[in-house]
Amino acid sequence: MLKHSFDFPLGYRNVWRKIAAIAVFAAFFGHFLPARAQQATLHVAAAADLTPVLPVLANEYKKETGVEIIPSFGSSATLTQQLRNGAPFDLFLSADSSHPLELAAAQLTTKDPVPYARGTLVLWARKDSPAQPLSLATLSSANLTKLAIANPAHAPYGLAAKQFLDHEHLYETVAPKLVTAENIAQTAQYAESGNAQAGLISLTTASTEHFRSLGSYILIPESTHAPLLQAGVVMRSSKNSVAAEAFLKWLTSAATQARLKQFGLESVTQ
Numbered sequence: 001m002l003k004h005s006f007d008f009p010l011g012y013r014n015v016w017r018k019i020a021a022i023a024v025f026a027a028f029f030g031h032f033l034p035a036r037a038q039q040a041t042l043h044v045a046a047a048a049d050l051t052p053v054l055p056v057l058a059n060e061y062k063k064e065t066g067v068e069i070i071p072s073f074g075s076s077a078t079l080t081q082q083l084r085n086g087a088p089f090d091l092f093l094s095a096d097s098s099h100p101l102e103l104a105a106a107q108l109t110t111k112d113p114v115p116y117a118r119g120t121l122v123l124w125a126r127k128d129s130p131a132q133p134l135s136l137a138t139l140s141s142a143n144l145t146k147l148a149i150a151n152p153a154h155a156p157y158g159l160a161a162k163q164f165l166d167h168e169h170l171y172e173t174v175a176p177k178l179v180t181a182e183n184i185a186q187t188a189q190y191a192e193s194g195n196a197q198a199g200l201i202s203l204t205t206a207s208t209e210h211f212r213s214l215g216s217y218i219l220i221p222e223s224t225h226a227p228l229l230q231a232g233v234v235m236r237s238s239k240n241s242v243a244a245e246a247f248l249k250w251l252t253s254a255a256t257q258a259r260l261k262q263f264g265l266e267s268v269t270q
Contacts, residue, residue, distance in 0.1 A: 042243055043088060045079040046071045047095035047230065048150075048183035049119055049157060049202035053263045054093070061250060067243055075154040075183035083108065083235065090238040091248060095119060095184070095202075096156035097231040109233040110241055116251045118266035119228030120203035121160050124191055124217040131198040134218050138198065139170050147177045148196035150184045156228060157184040161200040163225035191215075203264035229268070 046054050051073050058069035072079075072089070080099040083092060084106065092109075093116065094100050100113035123138065125131040130143040138144055150158030158180075165171040179196045181187040184205070191199030192214065206217040232251065234244040250256060257267040 040066050040243075041068045041070060042090045042240055042247060044069055044071045044091045044093060044247075045083060045087065045089040046073050046093045047076050047079070048073045048155070048185035049095050049204045049230075050093060051185045051205070052208045053204050053265065056263070057251070057256070061247060065246075067247065069247065073183075073185060075151065075158075076156050077154040078183070086237070088237070089235055090240045090244040091232060091234055093230070093232045093251075094156070095228065095230050096159075097229050099156075100231045100233040103233055103235075108236055110236050110238075110245070111234065113231035113233050114248055114252060115229050115231045115268040116248065117230045117260055118268060119157065119230055120222070120264065120266065121157060121164065121200060121220040121225065121228065122203050122206045122217040123198060123220060124188070124201050124206045124211065124215055125198035126192070126194065126215040129194075129197045129215070132216070134198070134216060136168065136218070139165075139168075140173050144174075144197055145177055146179050146196040146198075147174055148179045148181055148187045148190035148199035148201075150181050150187045150200075155181075155183050155187075156230075157200070157202050158187070160220075160225040160228055164200070164220050167224040205264070207264040230265075 054069070054071045058071065062068050076094045076096055076099045079092060080102060083089060083103055092100060092103065097113055097115065103109050104112055123134055125134055131138050139147065149161040152158040152162040162171065165174060179190055181190055184202050187199050188201045188205045190196040191201065200220070205211055232248050234241050234248060238244055254269065257269045260267050
């Protein structure tokens with residue numbers, strides 16, 4: 001049998017030795033790289049009030065870091081139950097603090113909840129709605145026959161809406177008019193579509209260009225309900241906890257906090 005022998009010059013041998021050494025180094029030390037360097041995708045369970053906000057911030061974060069944020073929106077209570085049942089999310093951004101605290105108490109998170117924003121409740125109606133012109137007196141007006149709110153048992157903004165109505169001694173008056181949605185995003189859809197003549201919704205939605213062009217809103221006094229202090233937690237089951245911690249840190253950074261107002265949120269660092 002004819003055998004071939006290949007004998008590379010010394011220079012080429014050194015090159016191949018270096019390539020092999022680099023490959024071994026990469027294979028060995030790759031195990032110690034941060035999660036964000038190894039896995040560029042984060043799955044985030046996010047409260048529905050962040051529907052107009054998180055995609056914008058996620059796009060900016062991806063440009064800065066290469067990390068992709070994939071959000072799934074829902075009511076905070078529904079997402080909490082999914083997380084309790086083992087849903088594969090890396091990070092939970094709630095519309096309140098109580099649901100993240102619940103997960104932390106069950107030892108399902110890496111750390112205690114981190115506040116990242118304060119939300120604002122508003123009364124919104126289409127410009128052609130019989131509820132116009134809007135004022136707090138609108139709620140007791142005979143012109144208002146359907147008012148959309150989020151389910152108080154599932155959504156923090158819905159709970160805030162009920163607390164506000166109770167505070168103003170209006171709940172019994174408006175109870176027959178209530179159209180209850182699963183979450184705050186769906187509440188806005190009811191008011192936008194005309195299925196309700198007005199809605200108690202989040203400022204994050206009401207302040208978007210679309211909703212400002214379609215209708216108007218008034219702020220609900222914060223003193224009439226519990227603060228909407230929104231907090232986030234990294235899930236203990238996450239395989240990308242380092243990357244999730246980094247994104248939460250970015251959300252609470254001075255630069256990001258300074259921009260929250262443009263999205264209808266208030267900074268927690270003020």
